[in-house]
Amino acid sequence: MKQIPASLLTLIAGIGITLISFWVGQHHNLLPEQASEQAPLVDNFFNVMVTIGTGLFLVVEGAIVLFIIQFRQRKGDESDGVPIEGSFSLEVLWTSIPAIIVVGLGVYSVVVYEQMGGFSLSAHGGMAHGHASVLVAQAPGDAAVTPLISETTTPTEPTPTDAPQYGIGATPLEGSQAADLVVNVTGLQYAWIFNYPNSGITAGELHVPVGKDVQLIISAQDVIHSFWVPQFRLKQDAIPGQTTELRFVATKPGTYPVVCTELCGGYHGSMRSEVVVHSPEEFDVWLHENQIAQASGVAQTVAVNPVDLTPSEFLAPYADALGIQSEAIASLHSHHS
């Protein structure tokens, strides 16, 4: 029988590895369900990485297994191995292929970040403004540089309201449009507090309507925390003294976990909450009920056994005091520990 040429075998192996890699990239089941408009962007990127990773794994491991068999020591063979000094063309190949992959993934990740609104120039300042104010802040220490900088940047200092915000903002499609719902998120050891500035509600879980453009303004009271909803594929740091933003559209009604992903202290692991995605009607009911409950004041709420309360109800009496009263924080500690 005539030997099959090596180039043909390599071609068949290449096609096989490619097909397997693409299949694994689409069927790995490693990610939780998608519940936001942003999730498919992240998942497509992840699938590309899994596809490439599978291909590399098969090529490298396959070569090892193949060579173990093909170049094994045969019985009675005591001779030395073939003296191989190296191969310049092989080295060029295995340096350039990873380089192309890394640069390609880097470019793709920037595209995804941009589509999610990572480079938004929001009404709150945006990246360009942020850089300018940083330069102005550095200038006083260097007299020679000051005149140069003051010529190129606007002399006005940003006011607190248009302070630069970092994070995922409006997408290029949304432009400078305002979000449908704004929620202030505060991270503190060891809880997340959600405040709805337009309705005055303060809650221990995040409630949002499905299909609506939601803007979170995230801050931290003590140390760095990180707000993460795995099903939304969104994560944003909560930093003391610097607000960050996270803008998303939830696509599936349901309850999803909110996790702190920044080791923030002894009970970091218990710093969890939930985001409840309602239908628009359900959300209006929730909004209405909570406005009534929180308007009724402290006197009535104190009489209720706290064990029977949801975090939202429990936090209601402290709505006004949030952020300043140590009492409110102490209550949160006892509730969450």
Ligand SMILES: [Cu+2]
């Ligand atoms: Cu935390």
